[in-house]
Amino acid sequence: MRTRPLPTPTSAVPTAQPTAAAAVDAGHPQRWAILAVMCVSLVLIVAANSGLNVALPTLVRQLGATQTQLQWIVDAYALVFAGLVLPAGALGDRFGRKQALQVGVAVFAAGAVAAPLAAAITAAIAAAAIHRVGPTRHDTRDRHHQQGAPR
Secondary structure, eight states, X not given: OOXXXXXXXXXXXXXXXXXXXXXXXXXXXXXXXXXXXXHHHHHHHHHHHHHHHHHHHHHHHHHOOOHHHHHXXXXXXXXXXXXXXXXXXXXXXXXXXXXXXXXXXXXXXXHHHHTTTOSSHHHHHHHHHHHHHHHHXXXXXXXXXXXXXXX
């Protein structure tokens, strides 16, 4: 008696697995431009914080700031960021990340212009707080989506 070879089930046939390069190519077509914009935004925030720390002695000399007032200026970033990170993230989800970034950069620029023009230390503290609202808008770009929510 002659034996026939058993038929091979289709699930046992090796299939081509997607390579890592193919998975990378499947990303957003402008992903490198988006990454560059986000990096520039982060550099602006870091440079502003560094510039503020360098300007503290000048604030003491020109505006007569006390140590408490200097502390308020420095801590304005953390306070505003902590208070607005969730609402800003919700607004970014509702109106879009691109618009959130654009509004954030505009508010950041307005605060950056207003802070050096302040004639009193309380105005400088308020301008520093407004200056810090902008980074809150674009630091929240993916907070909601990183938790698995649908895009």
